[in-house]
Amino acid sequence: MTVRIRVALVDDQALFRAGIRMLISSQADLDFVGEAGDGAEAVAMAAETEPDVILMDIRMPVMDGIEATQRILGAAQQRAGALPRVIVLTTFDLDEAAARAIRVGASGFVLKDADPEFLLAAIRTVNAGTSVIAASATRELFEHFNDRPSAGAEPEEFAALTPREREIFLLAAQGLSNAEIASSEFLSEATVKTHVSRILGKLGLRDRVQLVVYAFEHRLNG
Incomplete structure (x- = not known):
């Protein structure tokens, strides 16, 4: 029996959410269970739908992805439930923010323009308990050392x-x-x-x- 992974998405761009929703829904082992347009909505959505994996944008109105990640994971711990795995979506002009998201509990980060196959693989990887980071993202991160x-x-x-x-x-x-x-x-x-x-x-x-x-x-x- 195929294990189905419950996936949720948090991003303030409706068109981006629609594309990711279609991608997730096309996979036999993934269920798209919810979406939110800002961090505050994300906290409520995660509590209601209890996803296994959350794709989390960082820079959003009302509440950013860092605080949302921290609150979602904290609430799950208080409920003594399974902790969702959070993948940060970044364009990498947000390198400092991505680092802070990792510190508060995110399981990895993926560039927003990554190939669909890489994003799908990342979802399955973090759901299996392994953190993920794109090699290209690592290279971009280290380029910032010079500055x-x-x-x-x-x-x-x-x-x-x-x-x-x-x-x-x-x-x-x-x-x-x-x-x-x-x-x-x-x-x-x-x-x-x-x-x-x-x-x-x-x-x-x-x-x-x-x-x-x-x-x-x-x-x-x-």
Whole structure:
């Protein structure tokens, strides 16, 4: 039996919502269960429909996507219900906002002009419990380093990483998969996975998406 994923959309552009609604509805394993035009509507919609995955725009009237994400996840925790997975939709002139959304609990971010196939894959990926970030989004994120002031001293917890962990951190921060890191560093995927788990633990991070944001915020781009 096919597991159907309940998907909701939050965006203030009606035409964009219509296109995404049609895309989601065309998939045998996805159900489009609700939409909202601003963050305040999103909070009420999420409580009523209890979606598995929410596609969340950031810059909207009444309440932005960051606050909406925080409220939706907080309300779900209070109900002791399953937490929806939130995918932030960004054009990437909103890089700082996307980073804040990840910090409050979003599971990843996708560019609004991404291919439909990538967006559908992202929905299925986060529903399965894995965070997602487009490699192209990672590259754009790191391009902003050139426009930001120097970081100063490294964070204390980052200084605790071993030289090998630092190497793997920098590769993971560029959006490379475990397989790609294993190939470039001549390691097994299992070894890379172990290193990444240790890095996340030492830095107090939830997942690889938070690792990318951490690298961006602290200008740790090698």
